[in-house]
Amino acid sequence: MPVSSTKKERIPLLCCGFLYFVSFFLWVFGVYTIGSAEHSYMVEWQFFSLCSSDWSLPILIDYTSIIFSCFVCLISGSVSLFSVSYMESEIFMARFMLLVMAFVGSMNLLIFIPSLITILLGWDGLGIVSFALVIYYQNKKSLAAGMLTVLMNRIGDALLILGVCFLVNWGEWRIGYGMTGSFGLLICFLVVVGAMTKSAQIPFSAWLPAAMAAPTPVSALVHSSTLVTAGVYLVVRFYSTLVETEEILWILSKVGVLTLVMAGLSACFEVDLKKIIALSTLSQLGLMMFTVGVGFPLIAVFHLLTHALFKALLFLCAGSIIHSTGDTQDGRILGNLNYLLPFSSSSLMLSSVVLCGMPFFSGFYSKDLILESAFGGFSGGLEILVMLVGAGLSLVYSLRILLMSVFGQNYGSSLVSYSVESGYVVCSIFILSIGGIMGGWLLQSVWVGVNGLSVVGVFGKTVISVVTFFGLSYGFVSYFLVGMFKEKIFGGLSRFLSSMWFMNLSSGSFLAGIWLKVGKEMHLYLDMGWMEVLGGQGVFSFLEGGIKMSFLMQSENFFSHVRIFLALLTLVMISSIWFF
Known part of the structure; x- marks a missing residue:
């Protein structure tokens, strides 16, 4: 038995060492090669050219892709190290780590490929592997969550494929400036809505909390820093085209701020620990989408990277x-x-404090930049107000996590059922803790583009400080008047707010329930009904009749030849009369 356990530990430890090495190499390469030279590189392999369109595989190596891939490998290595202890009872550890590495590979394909047609390799790979990871425990709950996840992601896949079909009119698959030919607005709309499905924006928000049925290492990797940020990353990569269609960015900012508020309010009423963290992830994704919508994609990427560190932690x-x-x-x-x-x-x-945007931690640098940029962007007053309320809710649900799990009263079982943290868990958490403390400062120090983009006045800084810290009042309210406060203020709205504004009914049940029933009805009345008559069975019967007639015509029967001769003679006479 010790031999088998040693073998099980060896696989995730090898994956962890490999991913940490790749992360270190990418950080050194990105900072000292790409950053110091201030150049971007593109390597492209052309397969063939058809109908004035080049079918190629481009790989873009720039500052954003290098650092994002570095962070993905760092978090994946920490998750692999954490899995040694968390998945110690797992028999098929090699299968689990193979899925994790396949996910990391698909994510890197998505990061480095700027072509919309070849980005589908990584996009579909993320969807398939995430489905396999969500249903890993193979029970009814995980299967339902996996079906909801894969069906929601398939909507985004279909929209991207439609966008690729319309891109034929441009003759170019890569995305850049000046690509506003025919169907430009429609292509941008398809790409943005497809990205919203992957990033769980309204009305596609139901699958993200449901996907918490996956193992916690999967949640740390898939639902905090990689899969859900793929939509934000795609919008950022496509931003140079989106900036020429202001209507799409206007919609994106409104949807992002609604998702921010909806997820923040739902996290304030949720009781499941993992779902609170999932809803906080959804809230931060809404903040990133809002930032892209108001015209600051670089700051959105900066917040995406810092958020990946402290949310995985x-x-x-x-x-x-x-x-x-x-x-x-x-x-x-x-x-x-x-x-x-x-x-x-x-x-x-520590991670909750970083999430709140406490000064001089990782979350502070990106969150402060977003709030400053919102004041200097092209947003309306009401939108700014809603965004400030949503950003301020981050301290409220962070305090809820701490008050429930760390400082609250324990109503669980005896201490016999508790166990201590293993060394692997401590090491993985310690590595990400360093990133949560110093990641924002390191990124800002080496990334010139996010080193202070806008300057606001004293009033703006005061508002940002109030928004960052006003959630502290929740601590006093929850300690003294929590029952009376919730009963008076949120008594009638508690069910509406805790259910994500009924997103589970409007998107989850609608997609998984109604459309599956529609598919069953179509199978019964179309595939097995009149389409079968006009399709498979009908064509078969027609061919059968034609073959019988051909066989009859070729038979050595005198009367058959006479009938055929008379039929052809009649046809020739009718044709001559008609034309002459």
Whole structure:
């Protein structure tokens, strides 16, 4: 038995070492080669040219793609190290790590390829592998979540394929400036809506909290920093074309700010620990989409990278707590973990503080830039107000996480069922903790483009400070008047707010329920009905009759030849009369 456990540990440790090495190499290469030279490189392989369109595989190596790939490999390596302990009872560890590495490979394909037709390789790879990871536990809950995830992602796949079909009119698959030929507005709309499905924006938000049925390492990798950010990354890559269609950016900013508020309010009423973190991810994705919509894609990428660090850390801390407390993730049961699991609790507090935008941590640099840019962007007053409320809610749900799991009363079982963190868990959390503390400062110091883009006045800075810290009032309210406060203010709206504005009914049940029933009805009445008569069986019957007639015509029967001769003679006479 020790031999088999050693073999199981060896596979994720090898993957972890490889990913950490690639991450270190990309950071050094990106900072000292691409950054110092301030050049971007593109390598392109042309396969063939057809109908004035080149079918090629371009690879774009620039500052954004190098650093994003570096962060993906860093987080994936930490998740692999964390999986050694979390998935210790897993028999098929090699299969699990193969899926994780396939996911990392698909994500890197998406990052480095700027062509819309070849980006589908990584885009579809993410969808297929994420489905396999969500249903990994093979129970009814995970299967339902996996079906919802894959069906929602297939909508985005279909929209991107439609965009590729319309791109034939441009004769170019790569995305850049000046590509506003025929169907330009439609292509931009298809790309943006397809990206919204992958990033779970309204009305495609139901699948992200449902996908928390996956193992926690999968949630830390897939649903915090890679899969859900693929839509934001695609919009940023396509931004040079989107900037010429202002209507699409206007829609994107409105949808992003609505998603920000919806997810923030839902996280304030959720009780499941992993779902609170998933809803906070959805809230930050809405903030990124809003930032792209108001014209600051570079700052959105900056926040995407810092968010990936502290959100993966938050998921790993939650996974350590769930694993050490006997698979308990209900916030009403957890509590007093600062005495039982001191390292995981302190790291959870650190990641929550970074999420709030505490000064001089990673989240502060990007969040402060977004709030400053919003004041200087092209947004209306109401939109700015809603965005500030949504950004301020991050401190509220972060405090809820801490009050439920770290400082609250423990209503769980006896201490016999608790276990301590293993060395692998501590190492993986410690590495991401360093990134959560110093990642924003490091990125800002080496990335000239995000080193202070806008300057606001004293009033703007005061508003940003109030928004960042006003959620502290929730701590006092929840400590003294939580029952009365919720009953009076949110009594009638609690069900509406906690259910993500009924997104589960409008998108999840609608997609998974109604359209599956429609597909069944179409199978019964179309595939097995009149389409079968006009299609497969009808063609077969027609060919059968034609073959019988041909056989009859070729038979050695005198009367058959006479009938054929008379029929042809009649046809010739009718034709001559008609034409002459």
